[in-house]
Amino acid sequence: MEMLRTEVGGLALATPLLSASGTFGHEDEMAEWIDLREPGAVVLKTVTFHPRRGNPPPRIVEVSGGILNSIGLPNEGIDHLIAVTLPRMRGRTRALVVNVAGERVDEFGRIGEKLAAALRANPGDFQAVELNLSCPNVESGFPFAKSPELAARCVRLCRDHLSVPLLAKLSPSVADIAEIALACKEGGADGLTLSNTALGLALDWRTGRPRLGAGHGGFSGPALKPLAMYLVFTAFRKTGMPIVAAGGAETAEDVMEFLAAGARAVQIGTATFRSPRVMRAIEQRLPELLAQAGVADVAAQIGRAHPPAAGAKA
Amino acid sequence: MTSCTRDVLQTTVREVAAIGRDAWRLTVALPAPLATPLAGGHFFMLRTAGADFPFLNRPFSAHAAGPDGRGPELVFLFKTVGRGTGCLARLRVGEAVTAIGPLGQPFPDPRPGETTVLVAGGVGLPPLHLWLERRRQRRLGGAALLLYGARSHDQLLELASAQALGVEVRTSTDDGSHGLHGRVDRLLEGTLAGIAGPVRILTCGPDPMMAAVTRVAATRGVPCLVSLETVMACGFGVCNACAVPIADGDGRLARYVRACIEGPVMDGKPVLWQHATH
Ligand SMILES: Cc1cc2nc3c(=O)[nH]c(=O)nc-3n(C[C@H](O)[C@H](O)[C@H](O)COP(=O)(O)OP(=O)(O)OC[C@H]3O[C@@H](n4cnc5c(N)ncnc54)[C@H](O)[C@@H]3O)c2cc1C
Ligand SMILES: Cc1cc2nc3c(=O)[nH]c(=O)nc-3n(C[C@H](O)[C@H](O)[C@H](O)COP(=O)(O)O)c2cc1C
Ligand code: FES
Numbered sequence: 001m002e003m004l005r006t007e008v009g010g011l012a013l014a015t016p017l018l019s020a021s022g023t024f025g026h027e028d029e030m031a032e033w034i035d036l037r038e039p040g041a042v043v044l045k046t047v048t049f050h051p052r053r054g055n056p057p058p059r060i061v062e063v064s065g066g067i068l069n070s071i072g073l074p075n076e077g078i079d080h081l082i083a084v085t086l087p088r089m090r091g092r093t094r095a096l097v098v099n100v101a102g103e104r105v106d107e108f109g110r111i112g113e114k115l116a117a118a119l120r121a122n123p124g125d126f127q128a129v130e131l132n133l134s135c136p137n138v139e140s141g142f143p144f145a146k147s148p149e150l151a152a153r154c155v156r157l158c159r160d161h162l163s164v165p166l167l168a169k170l171s172p173s174v175a176d177i178a179e180i181a182l183a184c185k186e187g188g189a190d191g192l193t194l195s196n197t198a199l200g201l202a203l204d205w206r207t208g209r210p211r212l213g214a215g216h217g218g219f220s221g222p223a224l225k226p227l228a229m230y231l232v233f234t235a236f237r238k239t240g241m242p243i244v245a246a247g248g249a250e251t252a253e254d255v256m257e258f259l260a261a262g263a264r265a266v267q268i269g270t271a272t273f274r275s276p277r278v279m280r281a282i283e284q285r286l287p288e289l290l291a292q293a294g295v296a297d298v299a300a301q302i303g304r305a306h307p308p309a310a311g312a313k314a
Numbered sequence: 315m316t317s318c319t320r321d322v323l324q325t326t327v328r329e330v331a332a333i334g335r336d337a338w339r340l341t342v343a344l345p346a347p348l349a350t351p352l353a354g355g356h357f358f359m360l361r362t363a364g365a366d367f368p369f370l371n372r373p374f375s376a377h378a379a380g381p382d383g384r385g386p387e388l389v390f391l392f393k394t395v396g397r398g399t400g401c402l403a404r405l406r407v408g409e410a411v412t413a414i415g416p417l418g419q420p421f422p423d424p425r426p427g428e429t430t431v432l433v434a435g436g437v438g439l440p441p442l443h444l445w446l447e448r449r450r451q452r453r454l455g456g457a458a459l460l461l462y463g464a465r466s467h468d469q470l471l472e473l474a475s476a477q478a479l480g481v482e483v484r485t486s487t488d489d490g491s492h493g494l495h496g497r498v499d500r501l502l503e504g505t506l507a508g509i510a511g512p513v514r515i516l517t518c519g520p521d522p523m524m525a526a527v528t529r530v531a532a533t534r535g536v537p538c539l540v541s542l543e544t545v546m547a548c549g550f551g552v553c554n555a556c557a558v559p560i561a562d563g564d565g566r567l568a569r570y571v572r573a574c575i576e577g578p579v580m581d582g583k584p585v586l587w588q589h590a591t592h
């Protein structure tokens with residue numbers, strides 16, 4: 001539908017709805033539930049340079065307004081993505097976004113190199129790359145997304161190899177989102193994904209022990225939405241960068257709200273666990289809400305919360 | 315004729331019956347018969363339709379699935395242990411329940427010439443009950459018997475229903491109030507000693523009980539399939555919450571598998587039970 005079209009950092013999207021990494025499987029698991037061509041883009045689970053086993057269970061606990069997870073990025077590694085996952089996904093999505101993370105700074109460059117080679121061999125296998133900068137850095141134990149310098153270096157190392165749109169996915173658990181965002185722009189990011197899960201903790205009050213196997217975790221779900229809204233709004237105003245929102249969106253109303261704050265597209269994450277076809281329901285309702293809001297299309301809804309001069313209205 | 319495949323099904327509560335201390339039987343009506351008959355171990359992610367609370371759906375194994383395994387009614391047994399099961403226990407007749415499923419890899423059908431020993435612990439009965447129901451409905455061959463253990467006789471849920479499925483049922487209770495005084499793995503040891511010929515064990519219950527059953531099976535070199543009840547968030551393979559630790563040949567953690575799509579039924583032998591805390 002023409003009115004749902006959008007674009008973010010050079011990634012053209014038929015609808016503003018994307019899956020959120022880590023909530024839509026490693027490859028085509030969701031094909032049993034929906035046509036993989038329904039989302040504007042499918043974003044795959046984070047892939048690291050080396051395979052990872054992930055964290056000990058329990059990996060998810062329910063808390064007020066959402067869930068805490070400490071999944072620990074289990075994945076088969078970049079070579080498996082290129083050899084197995086990309087061929088399996090070929091031609092099955094409207095757009096495929098590969099989400100990658102290094103566990104060390106230099107791995108962002110090595111991953112970028114491998115992805116570039118994969119694209120040369122099979123052009124069109126993926127349309128954009130999302131960098132998960134919330135992955136802990138094994139060299140310092142500190143997520144890249146907390147330091148402007150580190151974040152910029154990671155983006156730069158990947159950018160040097162890749163010409164497809166590059167989105168930097170940031171952590172909400174930082175003091176100044178705009179500072180990190182601008183560093184990513186310096187590093188060559190075409191856009192931002194705001195955001196990943198927020199750091200959180202749940203304890204068993206009887207024993208005093210964490211309820212998650214790995215200790216603390218990342219919070220997601222409806223209660224994350226106001227936080228993500230603020231990040232989107234602030235980053236739009238202060239950086240003008242193209243933004244994909246992520247955080248607690250469950251309904252078409254939520255999507256409209258994120259668009260108004262300045263997001264050009266919205267990822268649906270935790271909501272999929274509750275209802276595997278939630279994205280379809282949202283898409284079906286969007287035209288009606290656009291009409292109710294008195295705007296012609298998604299493009300006209302983007303950034304409505306800001307004065308006309310603010311942000312990038314490209 | 316329309317029928318339901320694996321789907322997000324809108325079901326209607328027919329009955330919520332108290333069947334023991336904190337234990338309930340929930341019967342729901344499907345909107346249409348299932349396209350494929352259920353087998354023991356198939357599960358559904360349940361929630362009160364439209365409710366915001368609890369946040370996630372909860373997994374439950376089907377206990378009974380109608381005369382041909384396709385409905386029109388599905389039966390679940392559950393214990394109230396927290397918020398989600400508490401909500402299910404408060405459901406009223408006529409209310410809508412969303413059931414995502416059927417999900418997971420079920421127990422295999424019996425093999426002719428082999429004795430299947432089913433070992434149930436407490437509220438772990440449902441997948442084994444459905445296995446027996448299917449065996450009887452389809453007149454599948456092979457001998458079978460059910461060992462059913464619980465803390466006390468009032469926690470041997472739906473015992474009469476299990477006894478009506480055409481196989482011998484032996485019980486054990488920790489307090490000696492019904493059957494053997496002791497744990498069900500002891501009952502299993504005694505039972506295995508009396509069976510000649512090939513045997514396969516299918517079990518479902520609390521982790522420590524399945525760990526003990528798996529040890530007994532391994533000692534005797536008997537294959538043993540378990541139905542795991544890990545914490546789940548999605549139930550269909552996309553979140554990685556339901557990690558089951560799997561050992562390498564030396565008993566060290568080799569990898570995790572997803573209980574919801576690679577299980578919940580799987581070989582019990584390589585499961586690292588001491589890591590499978592939830
Ligand atoms: C495939 C599968 C089939 C299942 N079949 C049945 C069934 O037929 N009948 C039944 O009664 N239960 C079954 N369970 C377990 C059931 O899903 C949990 O008891 C339920 O999710 C608890 O929800 P709650 O909100 O009431 O508890 P919560 O409030 O989430 O937790 C309360 C307490 O229960 C514990 N708990 C939570 N989840 C589990 C779990 N999966 N296993 C053991 N303890 C848990 C928590 O650690 C906590 O201490 C099954 C689980 C799986 C994965
Ligand atoms: C179980 C789970 C696993 C996740 N795994 C990843 C991941 O591998 N990579 C990543 O960038 N984000 C991951 N996320 C974060 C989501 O993509 C999303 O940014 C976040 O959950 C907020 O959106 P939501 O509230 O709609 O879920 C994960 C989230 C959850 C709940
Ligand atoms: S419960 Fe989500 S992957 Fe198994």
